[in-house]
Amino acid sequence: MTDIVAFQQRLxxxxxxxxxxxxxxxxxxxxxxxxxxxxxxxGVGKTEVAKALAQSFGAPLIRLQCYEGLDANAAVYxxxxxxxxxxxxxDEGEGRSSADKERHIFSExxxxxxxxxxxxxxxQPPVLLIDEIDRADEEFEAYLLEVLSDFQISIPExxxxxxxxxxYVVLTSNATRELSDALRRRCLYYYVDxxxxxxxxRIIHTHLPQVGERLAGQVVAFMHALRGMDLRKxxxxxxxxxxxxxxxxxxxxxLDDDPALLMQTLVCLLKTREDRDAITPDVMQRLAANAQ
Amino acid sequence: xxxxxxxxxxxxxxxxxxxxIMEFLALLRRQGFEVxxxxxxxxxxxxxxxxxxxxxxxxxxxxxxLCGNADEWKRFDQLFDAYWLPQSRKTSQVQPAAVPKQGGLxxxxxxxxxxxxxxxxxxxxxxxxxxxxxxxxxxSWQESTAQTDFRLLNDPREVRAIENLxxxxxxxxxxxxxxxxxxxxxxxxxxxxxxxxxxLRYGGTPIDLVYQRRVRVLPRLxxxxxxxxxxxxxxxxxxxxARGMLGAFDDAHAFIYHTRLIPVSEVLRERDADKVKEKLxxxxxxxxxxxxxxxxxxxxxQHYASRLLNSRxxxxxxxxGFDTGPATLLAEELxxxxxxxxxxxxxxxxxxxxxYEPLAAGMQAALPLIDVFAPAxxxxxxxxxxxxxxxx
Numbered sequence: 001m002t003d004i005v006a007f008q009q010r011l012x013x014x015x016x017x018x019x020x021x022x023x024x025x026x027x028x029x030x031x032x033x034x035x036x037x038x039x040x041x042x043g044v045g046k047t048e049v050a051k052a053l054a055q056s057f058g059a060p061l062i063r064l065q066c067y068e069g070l071d072a073n074a075a076v077y078x079x080x081x082x083x084x085x086x087x088x089x090x091d092e093g094e095g096r097s098s099a100d101k102e103r104h105i106f107s108e109x110x111x112x113x114x115x116x117x118x119x120x121x122x123x124q125p126p127v128l129l130i131d132e133i134d135r136a137d138e139e140f141e142a143y144l145l146e147v148l149s150d151f152q153i154s155i156p157e158x159x160x161x162x163x164x165x166x167x168y169v170v171l172t173s174n175a176t177r178e179l180s181d182a183l184r185r186r187c188l189y190y191y192v193d194x195x196x197x198x199x200x201x202r203i204i205h206t207h208l209p210q211v212g213e214r215l216a217g218q219v220v221a222f223m224h225a226l227r228g229m230d231l232r233k234x235x236x237x238x239x240x241x242x243x244x245x246x247x248x249x250x251x252x253x254x255l256d257d258d259p260a261l262l263m264q265t266l267v268c269l270l271k272t273r274e275d276r277d278a279i280t281p282d283v284m285q286r287l288a289a290n291a292q
Numbered sequence: 293x294x295x296x297x298x299x300x301x302x303x304x305x306x307x308x309x310x311x312x313i314m315e316f317l318a319l320l321r322r323q324g325f326e327v328x329x330x331x332x333x334x335x336x337x338x339x340x341x342x343x344x345x346x347x348x349x350x351x352x353x354x355x356x357x358l359c360g361n362a363d364e365w366k367r368f369d370q371l372f373d374a375y376w377l378p379q380s381r382k383t384s385q386v387q388p389a390a391v392p393k394q395g396g397l398x399x400x401x402x403x404x405x406x407x408x409x410x411x412x413x414x415x416x417x418x419x420x421x422x423x424x425x426x427x428x429x430x431x432s433w434q435e436s437t438a439q440t441d442f443r444l445l446n447d448p449r450e451v452r453a454i455e456n457l458x459x460x461x462x463x464x465x466x467x468x469x470x471x472x473x474x475x476x477x478x479x480x481x482x483x484x485x486x487x488x489x490x491x492l493r494y495g496g497t498p499i500d501l502v503y504q505r506r507v508r509v510l511p512r513l514x515x516x517x518x519x520x521x522x523x524x525x526x527x528x529x530x531x532x533x534a535r536g537m538l539g540a541f542d543d544a545h546a547f548i549y550h551t552r553l554i555p556v557s558e559v560l561r562e563r564d565a566d567k568v569k570e571k572l573x574x575x576x577x578x579x580x581x582x583x584x585x586x587x588x589x590x591x592x593x594q595h596y597a598s599r600l601l602n603s604r605x606x607x608x609x610x611x612x613g614f615d616t617g618p619a620t621l622l623a624e625e626l627x628x629x630x631x632x633x634x635x636x637x638x639x640x641x642x643x644x645x646x647x648y649e650p651l652a653a654g655m656q657a658a659l660p661l662i663d664v665f666a667p668a669x670x671x672x673x674x675x676x677x678x679x680x681x682x683x684x
Contacts, residue, residue, distance in 0.1 A: 175362065200518075
């Protein structure tokens with residue numbers, strides 16, 4: 001257990017508060033070198049895990065944001081066509097053989113590395129964050145699986161590039177699409193839930209140390225009650241931090257001070273019209289009064 | 293604690309632990325977890341790192357290794373406790389005295405065999421076993437299986453006919469929808485104007501080809517199946533139908549509800565019919581009880597709707613509309629579903645009966661919110677629905 005606690009502290013230094021179970025998983029992740037799949041609602045801090053890992057390892061963070069229609073060009077590599085065309089024009093007068101020319105314009109200096117290629121050609125193992133993998137389509141997922149199992153990428157014109165270092169791969173998913181079993185099997189899995197009262201309070205203190213103990217406690221209790229309500233978009237941790245920053249800005253010392261002012265600050269938390277309608281001043285006051 | 297941890301477990305103690313872990317993995321495998329050889333090896337590596345007292349550490353490690361989705365994640369702790377903490381199980385459930393006293397992971401070495409078998413049996417809730425040896429203890433889940441009448445699910449000939457028909461129907465519907473998608477794919481051509489525009493960057497050489505986007509037309513199916521007592525005659529029929537649909541549609545999701553809402557897509561996707569039965573046995577608690585449709589739809593809205601519902605989702609509710617909860621709640625929640633989903637289909641098995649009028653309060657409240665309200669008590673009525681469903 002001592003190593004788990006030590007790892008927790010390392011993460012905390014990097015600005016991330018982790019439960020023991022998450023720390024244990026992350027420790028395992030560094031030992032087994034399997035990719036880690038993080039799932040959970042939007043705003044629970046999945047991306048932050050990768051950032052904190054990179055920082056605590058002192059490793060570079062390479063991020064690949066997935067989106068629908070993401071293809072190999074955007075994820076792996078692309079040739080720098082402009083430079084190639086330019087090089088062809090410059091070479092026109094010279095008497096080099098065409099095979100020579102071809103080798104030249106398809107050499108590594110004309111290759112634009114995209115995140116996946118970049119990640120496996122680092123001298124030091126980086127943290128590769130593949131964000132929102134569920135947004136990419138299945139073909140890309142299958143391709144990714146291949147890269148993650150072999151850690152090599154073949155480029156037809158150039159040959160196969162083997163990994164110089166195996167990156168720490170963190171995938172995140174909002175579960176908008178069911179991921180393939182093959183991918184799930186390759187990965188360690190962790191379900192990131194909304195933080196507990198205590199954890200969220202510590203997060204607030206880490207990011208905004210100037211917050212009073214009382215306000216932090218109230219905010220955290222308020223947030224928990226709010227997430228328990230039937231909202232269309234539940235506020236995440238970053239919303240909490242935004243809100244606390246806003247409360248500090250307008251000098252609110254405790255939540256039950258000034259309902260009208262508090263109501264105005266709720267724009268930080270409620271992001272759809274339905275949710276705004278659901279939290280009437282009465283509801284908010286009740287939540288604030290209960291949040292002691 | 294830390295002083296004791298520092299000592300590595302002696303080799304003689306480790307071997308039974310390995311055995312116990314392998315047995316635990318076998319239990320998870322029967323529960324539908326994907327546990328391959330690689331996972332087994334990694335699980336042992338995790339166990340090696342844990343001293344005998346670090347049960348939580350073992351839990352966290354194995355949980356991350358062996359779970360693949362949120363559903364498994366939520367089930368894992370229960371299974372882990374049931375296997376590694378037999379005593380706590382015993383206190384919470386009626387348990388025969390025959391099971392030897394067991395001290396969790398700490399004493400996992402000697403004499404654990406009988407207990408493991410007990411926990412294992414209880415977990416898998418094997419229905420046929422329960423039927424043969426109804427008096428065997430150690431299985432509160434088994435009892436619920438026995439109460440639930442799964443004979444219908446197992447009646448061979450009729451069932452096979454129904455299953456085949458349901459699957460064929462689902463496949464036919466799928467084909468129709470797919471054809472549309474294929475047409476769209478043919479329409480996936482180069483967008484000339486954009487391509488020429490993009491070629492300007494390269495001095496007029498069209499290097500970046502711009503394609504026209506393919507239109508996704510396959511709808512997402514979300515099925516809510518009523519398995520309360522009043523639906524007893526039809527729930528198996530609907531379950532089989534749902535199973536066919538899950539197999540035929542890539543993007544389909546099924547839930548059952550009675551007084552609670554339970555996701556069953558994973559269970560129904562299981563290829564082996566016996567295993568489906570087995571797993572349904574585990575979740576059969578409360579099967580064929582009262583209905584709270586409103587609350588169940590509310591639970592759906594709270595936990596799943598944001599993920600599952602979008603403008604191409606079709607929500608299919610299979611229920612007779614007898615609700616023990618307030619009808620206003622059902623109407624309110626259906627309104628929410630409607631706002632997010634494309635269409636709501638309500639299949640009512642009673643509608644086919646002569647002289648039936650949808651007078652149940654729940655049904656009355658729901659009617660104005662439903663796009664397709666149709667009878668479905670046998671395959672003919674379902675087949676008749678095909679056109680309506682395909683054109684949704």
